[in-house]
Amino acid sequence: MKLCSKCKNIMKPLDKGMFECISCNHKAKGKDLIEIEKIPEHEIVEEGVVEDKNIFADYPFKCEKCGFDKAEVVERPPYVSDEDSLTYLKCGKCDWMENLARKTS
Ligand SMILES: [Zn+2]
Ligand SMILES: [Zn+2]
Missing domain, CATH: 2.20.25.10 (N-terminal domain of TfIIb)
Structure with a gap:
């Protein structure tokens, strides 16, 4: 999953390695973007709270x-x-x- 470098919202993939922000419509190449894992899992680990x-x-x-x-x-x-x-x-x-x-x- 990639995040917008301007507003930190999720980028949806376009053609030819380009991504577009779902919030501000900023476009960028995939390699220029912040790559993260799935957000929910990371938040749970950092808080030390596991729903279990x-x-x-x-x-x-x-x-x-x-x-x-x-x-x-x-x-x-x-x-x-x-x-x-x-x-x-x-x-x-x-x-x-x-x-x-x-x-x-
Ligand atoms: Zn954006
Ligand atoms: Zn047992």
Whole structure:
């Protein structure tokens, strides 16, 4: 992807290696333009924020399935009225679920 040298907007490709800005219609040769990767991916990396289900996985844990060492704590309401609510550990990598109450008793 190429950016306009004047307004930093995206350039669309024209014929013969020429590009035209979608915003200001500035035209330039491709080699004179700023070349960037896909914008969204770069922004995510720079901010250090990755949209991922694993962000809640901060409970120390050893996954039986894949060996991953962090899990998300998941509360489940009891299925039966006289049962305690169930707490599960969900592996942050493979989504393996382990019943925490059963494990500690
Ligand atoms: Zn422009
Ligand atoms: Zn796992």
